Amino acid sequence: MQYIYDKNAKNEFLKVENENYNYIIKARRHKIGDEIYFRNLEDDILYLYKISQIDKKSLFLTLLKEEKRVVENSKKLHLAWSVVDPKTIYENISSLNELGVDKITFVYSDFSQKNFKINFDKLEKILINSSSQCGRSSIIKLNIYKSIDEFLKDFPDTYILNFSMNMIDTKKDKINTLLIGTEGGFSKREIELFNDSLIVGFDSNLILKSETAIISASAKIIL
Numbered sequence: 001m002q003y004i005y006d007k008n009a010k011n012e013f014l015k016v017e018n019e020n021y022n023y024i025i026k027a028r029r030h031k032i033g034d035e036i037y038f039r040n041l042e043d044d045i046l047y048l049y050k051i052s053q054i055d056k057k058s059l060f061l062t063l064l065k066e067e068k069r070v071v072e073n074s075k076k077l078h079l080a081w082s083v084v085d086p087k088t089i090y091e092n093i094s095s096l097n098e099l100g101v102d103k104i105t106f107v108y109s110d111f112s113q114k115n116f117k118i119n120f121d122k123l124e125k126i127l128i129n130s131s132s133q134c135g136r137s138s139i140i141k142l143n144i145y146k147s148i149d150e151f152l153k154d155f156p157d158t159y160i161l162n163f164s165m166n167m168i169d170t171k172k173d174k175i176n177t178l179l180i181g182t183e184g185g186f187s188k189r190e191i192e193l194f195n196d197s198l199i200v201g202f203d204s205n206l207i208l209k210s211e212t213a214i215i216s217a218s219a220k221i222i223l
Contacts (some may be wrong), residue, residue, distance in 0.1 A: 001154045002037070002135035005128045009047045014061040019089040021059055024051075035064065041128065044070045044137055073100030075200035075222050080108035080151055080158060080179040082186075083116050087178045090223045093123060093213040094130035096140065099218050103125035103141040107151050107179070118144065148179070148190050151219035159216055160194050162186060171200050185206075 004020055016024065024030050032054060038047045046069045049061035079096070081089070083106050096104065106118055120142060127139035145151040154157060158177040161168070162185065168175070178200075192197070202208075208216070 001132045003039045003132055004036060005041060005132055006038050007040050007042075007091055009040040009049075010043070010045065010063075010066070012063050014049055014063070015058055015113045016061065018059045021057065024150060025054065025059060026047060036061065037138065039132075041131070041137075041139060044068050065069070069137065071135050071221055073102075075100070076102040077177065077218060077221055078103040078105065078155070078177040079214060079218065080105045080107050080145075080148075080155070081108055081179060081214060082148075082180060082182045082210070083112040083118070084182050085113075086118050087117055088209075088211050089118060090122060090126060092215065093140070094126055095215050096218055097127050097130040097136065098134045099215070100136070100222050101140055101218055103143070105143040105151065109148050111182045111183060112192055113182040131164075148186075148193065150181075152193060157198075158194075159200055160186070160191070161199045162191060162199050162201060163214060164196075164199040166197070166200045167203055168200040168217060168220055169203075175200070176223055178217060178221070180210060180217065183210050 006014060007018065008014055024036065030036065030051060032051050034051050036049055036051070038049055045066050047066050048064045050064050051059055052062045053060040059060065079101055081104055108114060123142060131139050155177050158179050159171065159175045160179045202216070
């Protein structure tokens with residue numbers, strides 16, 4: 001890990017228990033005097049602490065220094081992801097976080113199963129672990145909308161990924177918000193909500209899974 005997340009990082013003294021304790025002491029085998037970086041993910045500060053005391057179920061650290069260090073991509077990409085099986089989202093969102101996606105809004109499209117419910121607490125935990133591993137100084141911001149129609153009222157300049165002669169590679173500098181469908185794609189009604197100039201595609205005739213499409217599109221735009 002590049003750092004450890006703790007909401008209290010910034011305090012002069014830090015008490016660590018539970019999962020972080022097990023990681024620091026049992027997995028990493030740190031000892032008194034070792035120095036460890038922490039973030040609270042509420043500011044851009046990287047906090048360096050020194051272990052001062054170790055007990056059976058907790059450890060105590062003292063703040064040595066703090067340094068403003070922003071680790072983010074310059075491209076701010078907002079993804080609108082049509083709601084799919086939450087298991088698919090949980091398994092793939094860390095890759096999007098590592099790519100540097102700024103925000104994901106989950107949108108119930110016509111082909112989304114309305115009984116799918118997303119556990120945002122679980123997502124936040126996955127994202128925190130992902131950022132700790134890759135060094136990112138934030139996590140993806142999350143939101144949810146009931147329909148594409150409602151989403152487009154707030155984000156009218158959204159591009160949509162679908163079969164199109166407009167290749168995503170040629171539009172990537174213009175794309176700030178991109179809508180990705182379910183494995184069934186979009187309904188005819190939904191596609192008609194978009195001007196042809198806002199529909200982009202891959203140079204491929206293959207039908208991609210939702211998670212493959214969203215990761216591939218993000219990489220093309222951001223990297």
